[in-house]
Amino acid sequence: MNDYLVAILLGIVEGVTEFLPVSSTGHLVLATDLMGYDASRWAVFNIAIQPGAILAIVVLYWRTFMAVLTGLLKREPNSIAFVRNLLIAFVPAVVLGLAFNDQIEALLENAIVVAWALIVGGVAILIVERLAKTQPVGGIAGVSAIQSAKIGIVQCLAMIPGVSRSGATIMGAMTLGIDRRTAAEFSFFLALPTLTGATVLQMVKHRDAITSGGLGLIAIGFVVSFIVALAVVKGFMAVVTRHGFAPFAWYRIVAGTAALFFLYNH
Template sequence: MGIWLTAIILGIVEGLTEFLPVSSTGHLILATELLGYDAARWAIFNIAIQPGAILAIVVLYRKLFWDMFTGFFRRDPVAIAFVRNLLLAFFPAVILGLAFGDYIEVMLENAVIVAWALIIGGFAILLVERFAKTTDVGGVANVSVRQSILVGLVQCLAMIPGVSRSGATILGAMSFGVDRKTAAEFSFFLALPTLTGATVLQLFKHRDAITSNDLGLIAVGSLVSFVVAWAVIKAFLAIVTRYGFAPFAWYRIIAGVAALIWLGMR
């Protein structure tokens, strides 16, 4: 399969899964295994195309971001609380990511870890959906300092491939009493600093290995992931509002079991 088609396929996978609680990194790793790609060859690419999905969030919520940006400099309390909560939730990932970055990179090539994480995460979603007691907090700015820090700590679990950053943050927020819609939006907005930071760090660490052709592939993958993520985010909120997260939990369990069977039969 040509490398340009590979870039497009991985861009589609990234866009489809980045903001769903199913683990985009896990799916990208499984895709490389299933289609016979060199996992090490595409590992950096998989991280580098994340800005495409991030841009989809910026476009969809551009008015909110602009209001928060301008409000912050006007010292508007809502804007200040919004920025504060995102930063509080972001910092734990920065600290642990810098401390354990090399160990995380090793796990990015292990498809078995992904499969088990999908299964365990699926059952965790079902438990949270069943027992979490949530309250409509009215938006990310109204999430408490304590809840924000706890969401940031839970997000660190997503350093294990297959756990799902969005799944960890959304279900973590719900476990701490945040309503579904606010939890989902908190996860979306938290993706901006988290995924941007991870992308910049990886591109800087591996800058000598990236060629001009790689940059072209990254651009194509990012564009594809942007278009797909833009459509997925809108559909995701509609599904969650009506059906909750159970459909994604069962998908994770089925996909994880199927992956384990396939990996065992190779």
């Protein structure tokens, strides 16, 4: 298949899955493996197109960003708490990401790990959905510093491809008693520093591979993931409000099982 078509397909996968609790990285790994492509060749591409999905959050929540920025200039407590919580939650990913970067990259080529992680993560979501007792906390600013640190630690589970960064942070927040909507939005906003940091690290580390012909493909994947993510995030909040996270859990279990069947019989 033509490389540009592959870039478009992977951009769609990234845009659809980045903010859903189904693991975008896991789906990108499975997509390259199940379609017969060299996962190691596309690993950097998969990370480099993540800013497209990040930009979608900036566009969709631009009023929130402007309100926080204005609040910071006025030293408003809510705006300060908003930024503080995201920075606290971001720190564990920085520490572990830098410490175990090589090991994490090795896992990105293992589709079997992804499939099992999808299944286990799906079961975990069903358990949390049934047992977690949540209540409104007044948005991200209403989350405590300690809760933010715990969410950041849980987010690190997503360094295992297939676990899902959004799934880990959302379920972690709900386990701490934070309501669904705030948990989802915390995950969205935490993605900005987390995914930006991961992207910059990989692009610096693999800059030779990118500049030797990959920039065009990355640009295509970036644009496609941005457009798709715009539509998906809106739909995601509607589904969560009405049905919770169970539909995504069952999808993970079915997708992971199907992937295992294919991988072991291919």
